[in-house]
Amino acid sequence: MRRRRQKPDREKMAQILADAQKRNETRSLGYRERALALFPHVCGRCGREFTGKDLRELTVHHKDHNHANNPPDGSNWELLCVYCHDDEHQDAVKRDAPVKNTREIHSESDLGHNPFAGLSDLINKDEDSTN
Numbered sequence: 001m002r003r004r005r006q007k008p009d010r011e012k013m014a015q016i017l018a019d020a021q022k023r024n025e026t027r028s029l030g031y032r033e034r035a036l037a038l039f040p041h042v043c044g045r046c047g048r049e050f051t052g053k054d055l056r057e058l059t060v061h062h063k064d065h066n067h068a069n070n071p072p073d074g075s076n077w078e079l080l081c082v083y084c085h086d087d088e089h090q091d092a093v094k095r096d097a098p099v100k101n102t103r104e105i106h107s108e109s110d111l112g113h114n115p116f117a118g119l120s121d122l123i124n125k126d127e128d129s130t131n
């Protein structure tokens with residue numbers, strides 16, 4: 001027979017909850033610390049090395065630009081100095097903008113003029129999947 005604890009241990013539950021909350025907080029705040037622990041303190045772009053007080057200028061860049069995506073192995077992080085980090089995001093804006101615009105124009109004209117736009121999308125999708 002299995003023995004089960006009947007008494008709900010409220011204090012213990014509260015403690016577990018508090019611990020989990022604390023862990024969540026450090027998880028969301030601590031990716032910089034973890035990135036600094038994982039990678040050498042060198043800017044991934046200009047190669048400048050950061051030590052001591054200067055370390056504040058080394059920031060964590062999210063490669064997919066999603067700050068909520070923080071895999072513990074650091075695969076989404078890149079250490080960049082504040083200047084290169086700034087550049088990186090400026091370039092991304094320049095790079096992304098024209099692509100997004102043409103995509104929007106295409107889909108708008110498809111919907112406006114072609115009643116079979118959905119159909120051709122399906123066909124295109126099939127072709128894509130075979131590639």
Ligand SMILES: [Zn+2]
Nearest residue numbers: 043046081084
């Ligand atoms: Zn740099």
Ligand SMILES: [Zn+2]
Nearest residue numbers: 060061062085
């Ligand atoms: Zn960034």
